[in-house]
Amino acid sequence: MKARKNTKSLSSGRHRWSAFKPMMVIGVLTLCNLTVLYFLHNEYLYSGLPSAIENDISPIRHYNSSNHQGHFWGHEPKCFHIDYICHANGEWFYDLSIIKRRQYSLPSITYESSEGGEFDHRIHFSVLSPPLLSGMKAGLQAGDDNLKQCYSQTPYHVVIQSVFNDMMGEFYIRSILGLNQWMRKFPPQSDEDLQFYVHFNKNDASILDGHRMFLGGLPQNGKIDDFLSLVQDKSSCQCFQKLVFCGYSVSVDQEENKLTFEVAENIGHPHPEATLGLYSGGPKGSNPSYQDFRQDLLTRYAEKDPMLHQKVREYRLQILLRQGVALDNVGDIDEWKIVGLADRKYRRIWLDIDESTRACDSFLLEKVICVKVNVEEADSVEEQLLMHMSLNVFMGIHGSQFTNAVLLPQQSFVVELLPWIPDYAWGVGWAGRTDHPTPMGTIFHDTDLHHLGFVLDRGSVPLCNENRTWDEEQEKKCFQEHDNEFRWDRRNFNVRPSIITKFISSFLLVNNTHCDSIQTRASESGFVLYNTFCSRGNETSTEHYYMKETFEEDDEEAEEEEEDEEEAEE
Secondary structure, eight states, rough: HHHHHHHHHHHHHHHHHHHHHHHHHHHHHHHHHHHHHHHHHHHHHHOOOOBBBTTOHHHHSEOOOOOOOGGGTTTTTTTEEEEEEETTTEEEEETTTTSSSOOGGEEEEOOOOOOOBBBBBOOOOEOOOOOGGGGHHHHHEEEEGGGGGGBSSSSEEEEOOOTTTTTTHHIIIIHHHHHHHHHHOOOOOOOGGGEEEEEEEEEOOOOOHHHHOOOOOOOOOOEEEEHHHHSSOOOOOEEEEEEEEEEEEEEEEETTTTTEEOOOOOOOSHHHHHHHHHHHHHHOOOOOHHHHHHHHHHHHHHHHHHTHHHHHHHHHHHHHHHHHHHGTTTGGGOOEEEEEEEEOOSSSTTHHHHHHHHHGGGGGTTEEEEEEEEEOOOSSSSHHHHHHTSSSEEEEEGGGGGGGGGSOOOOOOEEEEOOOTTSSSSSTTTTOSSSSTTTGGGGTSSSEEEEEEOOOGGOOOOSSOOOOOOOHHHHHHHHHHHHHSSSSSOOBBBBOOOHHHIIIIIIOOOOOOHHHHHHHHHHTTTEEEEEEEEEEETTEEEEOOOOOHHHEEEEEEHHHHHHHHHHHHH
């Protein structure tokens, strides 16, 4: 009986197991599917799925330190990219005819523009996740073979953004320098593989020849445009194998399967402390980034146009002839020293520039001539190149026009005339500094150029000159009443011609590049030597000789006076 009882019990257990087995298998499979879905979703959000292999495609990839792909945007935290993306009839959408698997992991993507009247609200970018599309629209996108003819022949389209990029100096420092370092580290296989678009955040900004010229120093296909041209409504479709965004902050909502991005301050750098540290008044140590791009820029344009050097010599000859030098008196064109004076037409105008130009006439026998230079008069990228590559000196009021001075030949001089700013006025702490490079002058740090500065005095200000008997408080009150004209970035300037002649006599006509000699001449003539490419023995290197800030001395004296007063009160 026991044996039969045990057999019955065992038979009953087998029956219950056979009934439970299918339910357990279903449960295990469900758990596995959920686990795979979770990890695929997380992997997509943070590091991306594997690269496109037939139909197994990841449409988007965001930065991750373990992502060692061969493109710079796979390593720069402020970059991300979307694969197989199309635009038609005012809408962006994934090309589901290619992305046929794992569609559940495709997120909605939205660009969040900044608020305020100065921002360009014409720019919209939004992609819906396929599950959020209507059945008809999703079906059309998934089965439309006509999308194949919409694809660009250029595989990589890169949108770049940085704040204040409508100003050339800011664009150079915040966008170009970082891009150049990344692309040196991860160069594309071919220039034809990559096309740039510039995203301007301000509603009145547009792409200039200067933007095109500096981007032309990077590997790209030469078809440079702005982001607005990419997102504007078009009746015809356009598709991109890879659309890259650089210079943005990205946030991900895993629960909602959404990715949003907004503008960041700059495009990063493989070693960010090396590039932007100086710009913000950081350390003054060695930094090859500025010379790297300057050299890459000049080399790339020389390779594009083998006749460029000859065109520069012809341009120099035309300058001399326009200035009245007889052809018979020119001789060797390379012996002439051409000093370019920045002739701005809007804000920070050099009011007495004609007088300064005439002051150079006394140096004609030494083959030195001064000419007015206005980059806005250049009608092409080539004109900008020739205009600046033909100079031996570029001098002007502190401002973004100095960006093009990176085109000057080796051992040329860049001279910043620094605005006079009293200690109570805006900009005193940075626009006229002499204890480290100015924000604009940072781009010449550790280059093979001589970068000098000269602080203008009260006489350079064409305001509040009616009564010379005013004391400091009366003058301050007058400046404050004319604040819109007095702020250094809006103010026009007078420059004593003796400053120009002093520079020519102390530097341009002295054929001695020894470091100690240049330092002595700078000190004796009142120039700060931010960067000099000078020699010691048989070696040539960059050195820097800064001054102590006068306003810092005033602050120290004020602190001492306050301490004395406190002690007296006690």
